[in-house]
Amino acid sequence: MSSAMTGQAKAGTPAGRSRLSAFGSAFVAGGYTMYPVLALLVLVGAVVAPNFATGINLINILEQVSVLGLTTIGLTFVVLIGRLDLSLEGIVGFAPMLAAVCLVPATAGGFGIELPSWMGLVVALGTAGLIGYFNGFMVVRVGLNPFISTLGLLVLLRGGVLIVSNGRSIYSPGPALTYLGSAKLLGLPVSVLVFAFVAVAIGLVFKYHRYGRALYAIGGNEDAARAAGINVDRVIWSAFVYAGLLAGLAGVLMTGRLDSAVTTQGQGIIFSAFAAAVIGGVSLGGGRGTMVGLVSGVLLIGVINNLLTLAQVPSFYVQASTGAVIIVAAVLTTVASRRSSGVRTRT
Amino acid sequence: MDRTQPIVEMRNISKTFGSTKALRGVDFTVMHGEVHALLGRNGAGKSTLVSTMSGLVASDTGTIRISRTEVAANGQPYAARIRDDIAHVQQTPQLFNLLTVAENLFLENPLVRRKFGIVSHRRMMSEAQALLDKWNIDIRAEALAGELSAGTRQLLEIMKALSRGVPVIILDEPTAALSNAEKRMLFEQVKALKALGISFIYISHHLDEVFEVADTVTILRDGQVVKEREDVGNLNVELIADLMMGEKTARSVRVDHTQADAPVLLQARGIGLYPVSAEGVDFEIRPGEIVALAGPVGGGKEALAMMLAGQLTPYKGKVSGAGGTLPTIGLVPTDRHASGYVGILGVRENVAIGGLDVLSGRFGFIDLDKEAAHVGNLARQTNVIASSLEQAVSQLSGGNQQKVVFARALCQNPQVIVALSPTRGVDVGAKEQLYALLRDLASKGLGVIVVSDEEDEISQLANRVVIVFEGRITGELRGDYTMKDLILRMEGVA
Numbered sequence: 001m002s003s004a005m006t007g008q009a010k011a012g013t014p015a016g017r018s019r020l021s022a023f024g025s026a027f028v029a030g031g032y033t034m035y036p037v038l039a040l041l042v043l044v045g046a047v048v049a050p051n052f053a054t055g056i057n058l059i060n061i062l063e064q065v066s067v068l069g070l071t072t073i074g075l076t077f078v079v080l081i082g083r084l085d086l087s088l089e090g091i092v093g094f095a096p097m098l099a100a101v102c103l104v105p106a107t108a109g110g111f112g113i114e115l116p117s118w119m120g121l122v123v124a125l126g127t128a129g130l131i132g133y134f135n136g137f138m139v140v141r142v143g144l145n146p147f148i149s150t151l152g153l154l155v156l157l158r159g160g161v162l163i164v165s166n167g168r169s170i171y172s173p174g175p176a177l178t179y180l181g182s183a184k185l186l187g188l189p190v191s192v193l194v195f196a197f198v199a200v201a202i203g204l205v206f207k208y209h210r211y212g213r214a215l216y217a218i219g220g221n222e223d224a225a226r227a228a229g230i231n232v233d234r235v236i237w238s239a240f241v242y243a244g245l246l247a248g249l250a251g252v253l254m255t256g257r258l259d260s261a262v263t264t265q266g267q268g269i270i271f272s273a274f275a276a277a278v279i280g281g282v283s284l285g286g287g288r289g290t291m292v293g294l295v296s297g298v299l300l301i302g303v304i305n306n307l308l309t310l311a312q313v314p315s316f317y318v319q320a321s322t323g324a325v326i327i328v329a330a331v332l333t334t335v336a337s338r339r340s341s342g343v344r345t346r347t
Numbered sequence: 348m349d350r351t352q353p354i355v356e357m358r359n360i361s362k363t364f365g366s367t368k369a370l371r372g373v374d375f376t377v378m379h380g381e382v383h384a385l386l387g388r389n390g391a392g393k394s395t396l397v398s399t400m401s402g403l404v405a406s407d408t409g410t411i412r413i414s415r416t417e418v419a420a421n422g423q424p425y426a427a428r429i430r431d432d433i434a435h436v437q438q439t440p441q442l443f444n445l446l447t448v449a450e451n452l453f454l455e456n457p458l459v460r461r462k463f464g465i466v467s468h469r470r471m472m473s474e475a476q477a478l479l480d481k482w483n484i485d486i487r488a489e490a491l492a493g494e495l496s497a498g499t500r501q502l503l504e505i506m507k508a509l510s511r512g513v514p515v516i517i518l519d520e521p522t523a524a525l526s527n528a529e530k531r532m533l534f535e536q537v538k539a540l541k542a543l544g545i546s547f548i549y550i551s552h553h554l555d556e557v558f559e560v561a562d563t564v565t566i567l568r569d570g571q572v573v574k575e576r577e578d579v580g581n582l583n584v585e586l587i588a589d590l591m592m593g594e595k596t597a598r599s600v601r602v603d604h605t606q607a608d609a610p611v612l613l614q615a616r617g618i619g620l621y622p623v624s625a626e627g628v629d630f631e632i633r634p635g636e637i638v639a640l641a642g643p644v645g646g647g648k649e650a651l652a653m654m655l656a657g658q659l660t661p662y663k664g665k666v667s668g669a670g671g672t673l674p675t676i677g678l679v680p681t682d683r684h685a686s687g688y689v690g691i692l693g694v695r696e697n698v699a700i701g702g703l704d705v706l707s708g709r710f711g712f713i714d715l716d717k718e719a720a721h722v723g724n725l726a727r728q729t730n731v732i733a734s735s736l737e738q739a740v741s742q743l744s745g746g747n748q749q750k751v752v753f754a755r756a757l758c759q760n761p762q763v764i765v766a767l768s769p770t771r772g773v774d775v776g777a778k779e780q781l782y783a784l785l786r787d788l789a790s791k792g793l794g795v796i797v798v799s800d801e802e803d804e805i806s807q808l809a810n811r812v813v814i815v816f817e818g819r820i821t822g823e824l825r826g827d828y829t830m831k832d833l834i835l836r837m838e839g840v841a
Contacts, residue, residue: 204712208712208713208715209707209710209711209712209713210703210706210707210711210712210713211711213696213699213700213703213713214700214703216689216692216696217689217692217696217700220689220690220691220692221686221688221689221690223680223685223686224680224686224687224688224689224697224700225689225700226658226686227658227678227680227686227687228678228700228701228755229678229701229703229759230700230703287689287691287692288691
């Protein structure tokens with residue numbers, strides 16, 4: 001390609017300078033913006049909190065963020081196409097709860113149908129997928145604004161959890177449902193491995209699969225994607241299904257870690273997921289965001305929470321300072337992306 | 348004020364858009380109580396001239412005097428200063444769809460305003476109803492503007508302008524969406540207001556209308572006046588066509604690669620362009636053929652193209668390929684900013700989304716080597732100039748953006764390409780490159796369908812011209828047609 005000819009290149013800029021700015025653009029576009037911040041935070045943490053930089057604690061952080069991570073990846077599917085899905089939070093709580101009440105005997109608070117244990121995962125993920133399908137239907141076919149339709153569903157699912165569980169948590173729902181969230185493999189929690197595997201696989205899909213290309217195209221300009229021959233409706237619909245499935249998986253991990261399906265499970269996670277996505281450079285306007293960046297957002301939230309806890313900051317302050325960090329990080333990401341690409345994006 | 352003095356006086360008006368000189372030193376005057384028709388081909392500068400008059404577009408040079416207000420133009424906005432002297436009805440209605448008819452009619456109108464900016468609803472409704480009665484239009488004042496038919500919306504826009512009580516009114520192609528009955532109503536109102544001393548500037552592509560309502564005619568060509576203030580009685584259709592056409596400048600000419608014996612690539616049988624169109628439209632295209640769809644705005648040429656491209660479902664009838672299967676079709680949509688490119692993505696990604704079927708291998712993953720090679724080839728073929736294939740398309744010039752859209756349309760290796768307004772807002776150089784590209788594609792056996800409003804473009808490209816009007820094909824030109832034939836067909840006189 002004609003690499004020299006361009007109307008935009010500033011004439012007379014030294015080659016070194018432009019190579020640096022090209023590196024800067026690639027750095028930001030690739031989603032690496034927050035990694036220096038993350039590294040700095042880890043360094044500071046290691047100095048101020050002696051318990052921080054231990055293998056156990058770091059694995060602990062990873063284990064804690066895997067649920068948030070999967071939810072954020074799910075959310076990113078719909079955010080990339082310029083939509084959103086608040087009901088993911090409801091799915092995190094509802095899908096494993098429904099599975100649990102199908103498994104345990106009536107005396108332990110179940111429905112009394114006592115499905116075989118392996119059905120637990122099928123029920124949880126099946127429910128999550130169906131809820132996602134319903135969301136897609138509402139948005140694509142009925143034409144609802146996803147904010148309002150998924151908000152309604154979120155509230156509905158929260159109530160649904162209380163209805164199916166009779167307001168009580170279900171303990172020890174069975175190995176199939178708890179394995180992923182509680183077992184260890186090669187010294188690492190399975191939940192961390194699941195998060196890592198999903199992140200890599202879907203990262204590849206975002207970047208190199210035709211489905212990923214379609215997501216970015218739709219988020220950037222839906223009409224152009226349609227004119228290019230992309231089946232826009234099907235992609236939007238399926239994005240909601242994938243988002244639901246990943247939230248369901250996140251819920252299963254959470255249930256596994258606690259060895260119980262708790263009625264309050266997942267509450268507030270959608271806010272953290274949005275924060276992680278935005279910190280990681282995923283544009284809420286759609287069309288922008290990478291897996292690399294998203295993971296940095298998730299890790300950043302995990303590290304901050306962990307550090308504040310280790311530093312024995314009172315829990316009220318933990319919440320408030322997480323909020324402040326979100327705002328600072330969002331500003332940083334927005335400024336960095338505007339500086340590097342010249343394109344104005346609203347995170 | 349002296350009635351013998353002109354009410355509008357424009358001197359030395361120039362306007363440049365990017366690299367295009369839309370107006371070069373135009374003088375234009377309008378007298379009291381005159382209907383002054385402004386004629387010229389598409390792109391001659393008619394709409395730009397009236398836009399500088401109303402301040403919608405700020406003129407770069409010259410002076411504009413309307414009634415007692417005088418403006419020395421320097422490219423800065425001046426619309427607010429002449430707002431009370433002139434009304435401008437644009438080609439497409441600028442109405443608020445979610446407001447009612449009455450609200451649209453009396454928006455920002457002092458007639459219904461009370462103290463502290465409070466709008467008198469009762470006053471507004473009664474005034475609106477009176478206006479509707481006067482025009483004898485059977486709609487409710489409480490109806491939402493978005494619910495109305497295209498013709499009614501156009502009339503509403505005109506009524507809004509006429510009721511503002513300004514001395515000068517611009518009507519830019521007011522009849523494009525109007526039925527014959529609605530046209531009659533419009534002409535009556537124009538004549539009545541003219542008798543009261545109101546002046547009109549009237550732009551139309553229908554010369555018969557000009558002979559009916561206009562007193563004076565000014566003709567523009569390539570941003571310059573070629574006939575100033577001629578009495579309409581001294582003109583006829585032939586003369587006007589000659590003046591509009593001018594001498595031929597050296598431009599590339601069309602070439603015919605039509606493979607007349609080859610089987611039809613794409614055909615439409617009895618398709619309905621409108622929900623209630625009585626008769627269906629038949630259309631076919633052969634390999635190597637360049638067909639232009641022309642006709643007035645809203646006449647159905649765009650709908651036909653989108654149905655052929657598979658983007659719209661015909662209201663009846665069927666679009667099919669040679670052996671029953673549809674060929675691969677590449678689409679260049681009409682408005683590249685709205686539906687052409689994805690601005691935040693790079694050239695490579697923009698081109699590749701047009702050919703995901705071709706570029707992805709097993710399991711749907713993109714073959715990166717193939718992508719780089721294919722996109723690189725297309726970018727060369729379409730002459731895209733960018734700092735790299737990763738440069739965001741929003742940063743490219745208009746011409747290069749359009750080339751990216753062409754490259755995307757070609758990415759799937761289509762057999763038919765449908766291009767709507769292929770060179771809108773593109774400079775002359777890029778225009779010729781795109782024409783050469785389309786001819787080259789035709790020579791390789793592609794079928795090319797072009798939708799265009801520009802006579803030059805059509806005559807430089809099309810081996811066959813299909814005129815689409817009111818949802819029907821009303822005419823066809825083949826092979827050796829002349830520019831004059833074309834202009835007369837497109838102006839709706841032949």
